[in-house]
Amino acid sequence: MEKEPIAENIQNEKDPTKMLSLVSHKLKTPLSIINGYSEAILSQSSKEKFSPFTAKALEEINKQGTKLCNLVDKLLFFNKVVSLQAKDLAKKTLNLKNIIKTSANDAIAQDEEIATVSAGSTVAKKGTFIEIDCPSNLEIKADEELMGFLLEELLSNAIKFNNKAEKIIKVQCAHHGDSISISVRDYGAGIRPQDVNKIFENFYQVDDYFTGQIDGWGLGLTMVKKILELHGGSISVISDRGLGSIFTVSLPVE
Ligand SMILES: Nc1ncnc2c1ncn2[C@@H]1O[C@H](COP(=O)(O)OP(=O)(O)OP(=O)(O)O)[C@@H](O)[C@H]1O
Ligand SMILES: [Mg+2]
Known part of the structure; x- marks a missing residue:
């Protein structure tokens, strides 16, 4: 199987800050898809159509997906902040x-x-x-x-x-x-x-x-x-x- 360019970048990356940034970006794409779809289902379909279990499961998927997205965003922001210098302010x-x-x-x-x-x-x-x-x-x-x-x-x-x-x-x-x-x-x-x-x-x-x-x-x-x-x-x-x-x-x- 051919490697995605980002995977090669991670393998060759020696700098932990850049490595963290590459990993965070890689996590963002599937997370956005999970959140996007769960949000779309929750907002489009009337919830009465779902069994209480399905409605609860969908809400939980969306809630946890959003939480994960916030965690990845914080990691990305951390990466940015640690490499800042006073002249960048x-x-x-x-x-x-x-x-x-x-x-x-x-x-x-x-x-x-x-x-x-x-x-x-x-x-x-x-x-x-x-x-x-x-x-x-x-x-x-x-x-x-x-x-x-x-x-x-x-x-x-x-x-x-x-x-x-x-x-x-x-x-x-x-x-x-x-x-x-x-x-x-x-x-x-x-x-x-x-x-x-x-x-x-x-x-x-x-x-x-x-x-x-x-x-x-x-x-x-x-x-x-x-x-x-x-x-x-x-x-x-x-x-x-x-x-x-x-x-x-x-x-x-x-
Ligand atoms: N106001 C506070 N009262 C009690 N404990 C605190 C308080 N602020 C920070 N801490 C303790 O210090 C730790 C480090 O805080 P920090 O803000 O760096 O991390 P976090 O809030 O756990 O995670 P993150 O900020 O990355 O979302 C916390 O996990 C908590 O144990
Ligand atoms: Mg905190």
Whole structure:
């Protein structure tokens, strides 16, 4: 059987970053087909035609396919972020409160449980509240896509590693001389002291036993750290198992 060109590329590829990119692209094509077809069947045919089992199976195929697609997209984005250099940043002046609001909406939209519940009538029961305390005129000079990703990542972690029925997340921004701090506080699972430094390593996830559920690669915080390095910023964490976490980002104003 003749090899596809991409398979040859993977075999000859010595650079792990390029290898990851080739593998991710290869996974994307069949996944898009699975998702496309399952979506088309679900939207075109009236669901009454299916047995309850078939309807549930189709929904699950679509849900898991979408999840896999998001995982592959994150892997591709990781690949892009790790190879970026400061000169590649598309820096511009951004209103901090606006970008936090957009990221908060995106992080909430990602949460499957909230999305399902908000379609019904029990939003209060599964409520997630992101309170933003940020002066309206605060500006930063940063790459919009990367900064949006960074904030969304911290917020989606605060939602994801949180088993509370009511999830309260507090974002606080402050201006100190030539730097700006953004802290994201949650009252969720928290992190044990021995894990706090490891969470910024590639593919590191704290044991599932402690956090309740795990979705993702363990790559989000590696990217957050890299994005901050590119912008001349830093991140620190204060956390306690069972009490929650505070992730504080520090960024130069310029
Ligand atoms: N707010 C938080 N509360 C408790 N644990 C957290 C929090 N944020 C991160 N962690 C822990 O740190 C680990 C690494 O986080 P990271 O964002 O890098 O990966 P992930 O969210 O598991 O996967 P990915 O971001 O790739 O989707 C998580 O798996 C989790 O165990
Ligand atoms: Mg994450």
